[in-house]
Amino acid sequence: MGTAILSTSDQRVLAAFATALAAAGEFVGATAPNPPVGCIILDSVGNVLAIAAHPRAGAPHAEALAIALCDQAGTRHLIDTVIVTLEPCNHTGRTPPCVEAILRTPARQVWIGVADPNPQAPGGGAARPAAAGLRVGYLAELDHPEAAQLALKAHRLIAPFAKQVRTGLPWVTVKQALNREGSMLPPFGAKTFTSEASLLLAHRLRKRADAVLTGSGTVLADAPEFTVRHVADFADKRRFLTILDRRGRVPSTYLDAARARGFEVFIQTDIAAALRHLGQLGALEVLVEAGPALLQAMREGDLWDEWITIEQGEGADRVTVTPRENTDRKGK
Ligand SMILES: NC(=O)c1ccc[n+]([C@@H]2O[C@H](COP(=O)([O-])OP(=O)(O)OC[C@H]3O[C@@H](n4cnc5c(N)ncnc54)[C@H](OP(=O)(O)O)[C@@H]3O)[C@@H](O)[C@H]2O)c1
Numbered sequence: 342m343g344t345a346i347l348s349t350s351d352q353r354v355l356a357a358f359a360t361a362l363a364a365a366g367e368f369v370g371a372t373a374p375n376p377p378v379g380c381i382i383l384d385s386v387g388n389v390l391a392i393a394a395h396p397r398a399g400a401p402h403a404e405a406l407a408i409a410l411c412d413q414a415g416t417r418h419l420i421d422t423v424i425v426t427l428e429p430c431n432h433t434g435r436t437p438p439c440v441e442a443i444l445r446t447p448a449r450q451v452w453i454g455v456a457d458p459n460p461q462a463p464g465g466g467a468a469r470p471a472a473a474g475l476r477v478g479y480l481a482e483l484d485h486p487e488a489a490q491l492a493l494k495a496h497r498l499i500a501p502f503a504k505q506v507r508t509g510l511p512w513v514t515v516k517q518a519l520n521r522e523g524s525m526l527p528p529f530g531a532k533t534f535t536s537e538a539s540l541l542l543a544h545r546l547r548k549r550a551d552a553v554l555t556g557s558g559t560v561l562a563d564a565p566e567f568t569v570r571h572v573a574d575f576a577d578k579r580r581f582l583t584i585l586d587r588r589g590r591v592p593s594t595y596l597d598a599a600r601a602r603g604f605e606v607f608i609q610t611d612i613a614a615a616l617r618h619l620g621q622l623g624a625l626e627v628l629v630e631a632g633p634a635l636l637q638a639m640r641e642g643d644l645w646d647e648w649i650t651i652e653q654g655e656g657a658d659r660v661t662v663t664p665r666e667n668t669d670r671k672g673k
Pocket of ligand 1: 517524526532555556557559562585586587588589590610630633634636638
């Protein structure tokens, strides 16, 4: 990746990608089984005409919403550049194809963050506008370090979706808190030992997850609620709660209370089967909140994608995010 000076219009595209990624980021955790996607539309001199993100499955896609915003503002005729974090769809699913919606506007350029990773999708989200005479570019083609950073962000944004459509398995995030002695166990009578900031992080991670996976040991020790409380949750979002409990020790009172909190609850005896089951249900991301026994099994089975370690510090806790080596970052 070079450090070439970008043209003014490419600088605008770069800045617009940052905005579109941020817009999509607001809905991470809300869109399953669809990916989060953001779109921004510019006029020919780079003014922002619309910013939109796909809010949930069944709702219009980001591109359709952005074009609708232009219609509402009476600026459809000014549409010049459509910038979208994921290749536009070229097929009719629950909503009509976004490529056709773009081609009905006067757009001259389409910029794409990441190619559609879905092997079942017919493709053409980039080829169709190119065949119609539009300039089609990918974020990674911009020769600037910031473009490379944003491309990584765009890949991470859809990594759970990419894994799900390629393997049928959800993205697995493990959260592990360690005290100053390197132990995961809270002091007697407490459920946690980390800071307020780490608690907030934990609730953000729950918010973006479609399922929580835990072990019977954690349930029996702490009876955790596993709800999103320290940040505002998505309205009407329902999560799965899967408990690994081979010996059937988790009491039905806990299961009933979890259901009353809105969870769809499953007892499983095998971690890989539990993940396959959650994938079949359309979960994009699973958050593992479990004790040392289950976490060791996750590590040994190589069943994780992102490992988030929160280490108790003297002042602030230290948070380390470790991606798996082979996490997909291939773009177009
Ligand atoms: N610091 C943190 O981040 C954190 C997070 C959560 C919990 N904790 C603490 O962890 C402690 C509990 O530890 P723990 O290790 O007992 O809890 P755990 O890992 O949540 O649960 C252990 C149970 O999970 C099941 N299990 C483990 N490996 C399995 C496998 N390969 N396949 C299927 N089932 C499997 C087993 O239950 P069966 O034998 O019945 O099948 C095992 O007894 C609590 O004190 C809690 O506060 C700490």
